Amino acid sequence: MGPGLAPGFVLSYDMVFVPGPAFTRLTFGLTGTVPRHVPSDAVVTALAAVVPADVVQKLVLLAVFVMACTAAASLVPSRRLVPRLAAGVCYAWNPFVAERLLLGQWALLLGYAALPWVMAAAAGTDRPGGARRLVRALIPAAIGGFAALTVSGIAALTVAVVTGTGAGRARAGGRVVAAVGGLSLPWLVPGLLRPAGIPEDGAAVGAFAARADTPFGTLGSLLSLGGVWNGETVPAGYGAPVTAAVWLLVVVVALAAYARTGWGTGLGAAGAAGFAVAASGAVAGGALEGLIGLWAGFAVLRDGQQYVAPLAVVVAVGLGTAADRAADARLPLVAPAAVLAPLFLLPTLAWGAAGELRAVRYPADWARARQIIDSDRASGDVLVLPWAAYRSYPWNHGRRVLDPLPRYLHRRVIVNDAVAVGGVSGAAVAAEDPRAVRLNRAVAAGVPPASTLRDAGVRYVVADAETTANRPPGAVEVLRGPDLAVYRIDGVRPVRERTVPVVPVVAAWTAVCLLVSWSILAPRTTVGLPLLGGIHPRNPRRRVT
Template sequence: MNERARHLVAALTGLGLGLAALGPGLAPGFVLSYDMVFVPGPSFTDLTFGLTGVVPRHVPSDAFVTALAAVIPADVVQKLVLLAVFVMACTSAASLVPSRRLLPRLAAGVCYAWNPFVAERLLLGQWALLLGYAALPWVVSAAARTEEPGGGRRLVRVLLPAAVGGFAALTVTGITALTVALVTARARAALRVAAVVVVLSLPWLVPGALRPAGLPGDGAAVDLFAARADTPFGTLGSLLLLGGVWNGETVPSGYGMPVTATLWLLVVVVALAAYGKWCREPVWWRGAAVAAVLGFVIAALGAVAAPVLEGLIGLWPGFAVLRDGQQYAAPLAVVVAVGLGVAADRAAEARWPGVAAAAMAVPVFLLPTLAWGAAGELRAVRYPDDWARARQIIDRDPERGDVLVLPWASYRSYPWNHGRRVLDPLPRYLERHVVVDDAVTVDGTTVPQEDPRAARLAPVAKTGTRPAATLRDEGIRYVVVDAETASVAPSGAATEVLRGPDLVVYRIDGARDVAGRHVPVAPVAAAWGIVSLVVFWSILASGTTLSLPLLGSITPRSPHHRRRTP
């Protein structure tokens, strides 16, 4: 079997894993879970590009989805993106195993695509982070070879999934790539990697830096988002097993039981031992190991040394990106997956093909509740008709004014979404600027609003009676209320324009034109232009496309290859 055929089999295996994992989520409609918010017929707005002054965590992933949704139904776009995560994860990890045998490669691919990290981040709705995670093995290989001919262009291409994912995906991927380049190559290669990462970060970096309110950084929130134990082995043991997400509601059903957790710990230990003993030929192996250790330290920082991270955030708010520790276990997942593949390859050499096959099946066997939409948690739903009617009324209104959403909460548990929590979709659903509560409450502790407009309106929005005159003076034209909590309607001169089983909409006439503090358009447009030129250069300069076979072409050399000494 040639190399292209191996990549194809790995991609098809990843597709099978994706179909099994998503299950009911592949039905018509949208999967809405925590941060995973897709809406029908999205439009390009100021929010899409981070121009409204909110923290641009959704840039450029929202723009990517909106562009695809212009030619493909938005619910189909979501399914293709989620399936692509599994296809890329399986294919990229399989490509790193320094073996010509198929089963060991598939063992690595399955392990990387089907593990607690993927399950917990999928339930948390962080599809954008998982895009970067899926391509991370390709990045590891490319970062170690940036000084080879075409290395810079190749690095840009393999970083594109993380670039689409945005700030969290590119931060995790950038730290990994920079570490690999520093350990494997020379300082010049590391500088090249850093330059590429910075350029691809411009769409979210520029609006974030020019945000009128500055960078948010609440050091008190470190404990809230620190890794937590979801196995009997404590926080550090859970991170070693690629779990440890901060949100206990996104742990897969049945995960962390003593028997299965112990077996999974055994698999991880064997994989790490195999990686350390036998994965010595590829040029990137040492850099990947250091990146895994560094990632594990960052992942554990909030749990074991919270004052250190709080101090860093106090020095510079940008360090707040390190609060959600578990996401930095991603490079460790690369090492575990490749180590399992190497162990399976050694078993195949010893004429134990059954062991290699078992290595491919064991991740699925030990985490069966990722299947069928995480045991039914991820189901496709349709937005109610009230939402379409509300959009028609609000977006077609020629009068100026913004939208306020009540009750005042950032996450919703709609009956039509089976009660599953999801970040309020209205800011993406409507073309007008929507003011929502962006404070996050975890275990009774609240991280304050980051949007200055939301912070200013919070005292009024939280009250039992919301005077329409006050909202009008704050530039609010419409108030949208969840129907089951219609008692929080504004008081005074507010006209009810829609009442349905799911939404109630009020119009307030004469809304003032409140001058907001927005991000300037020109620097953001320039950032997008620079990134577009770099991406086109990476593709056109080499006369290639962004197909999976291309990405697979960065597979490490044969284990029998020896680098020439200068």
């Protein structure tokens, strides 16, 4: 984490933390926007009520690495520390983690960190207490939200079905579906009840499909646990022919060692299934577009690379197993080399990804703007200009970040949430916020006059201060600083917005709280997870404690 541990916030692409977050309708997905940030924003806001928000971010990011190392190490069938550390370091320090961290997807990484526990618990879902263990293991993914739960759910279902036998197979699969579905309610309910429906954009499959970031093509990059769609988030120096070849060799050796153990076939099946899903957008993009056309919910499969996470579990366990076998063969240097290999082959993940992930402070203008806007009792929303979802602020060292104002301000904020990828002309994903869709034509043609915004229910316009071109004609300037300008529009007419009903969302959160409480507080259960359901891989008659 390096410079990211300094006071302030690390802001990178989708990683948006703000000082003093508050619970708003946006937090719970009630505004009609797509609830991708649910329930992670709510958990962060709750934690920020106890400790400062920037400390919350640092604890979350550190927890990702600690959990990832611990969870992967727990699956290695060895009592030796060094082989388990080899698995832990490999799982916590690899191209997948680096690229997703630079992409700011901390919520996905939270689920990734606990995925080894999820896969182990899924193997014992049909045993007494197995359902409770699975729910507990899924809690980090549930906090992460839809992407983390989807990845974990596919992996867990595959493990449960493959390791089950007879009628127990269907029962185990049903319990996995019930657990994942129950924990998904906070984002699933507002998503299904969204007035505009689930957005459907199969044309974006090509934009978010896995891409080659090594000399070995897309499939070779995915096998190496890389292949992210955004070339700007590939770690510095990664993909060079020599280091990429050595890393691919390490992966192949790890997979071979895993295959020879003869245990945990569910993990291998989950890794293979995840790899197939990850490659689908690149090798069968038309088929995936067709699925999205049938049901928009399949759009969750567009960002293919995230589904190599189960394969990362297999690689990590395989590397730890190879190190353990080397120790059995009295090759003392192999196990330490296995621990250090990921660090040497991807050194630019160190020190905040070679300084990319630096903590910054929000400018004073932002605090002044929030004070002005939040203290105003008049109704009306906030429009953000320039009309773009991702911003490159000078005070954030020019690094792109999803506009923080919707979370920073405590009013309804309208931003252009259309996303362009990789320099593609136009938007790879069209705008999804109904308010942004209605204003898009007027704003795209130039800054609309105050009368147009007044009719649209806009009370304030917040714009970058470098230029006066973002000032709506007829608006009153109430703040101009070096970083932000705020304009007020008087006489705003209230606009009735179709939103998600509150009662079903409250019921969803209540159900999830009861489910989690049942898994944790049930008598005669422990928080610990048994290795592959409690069966020792080398001696089936021996229980693992």
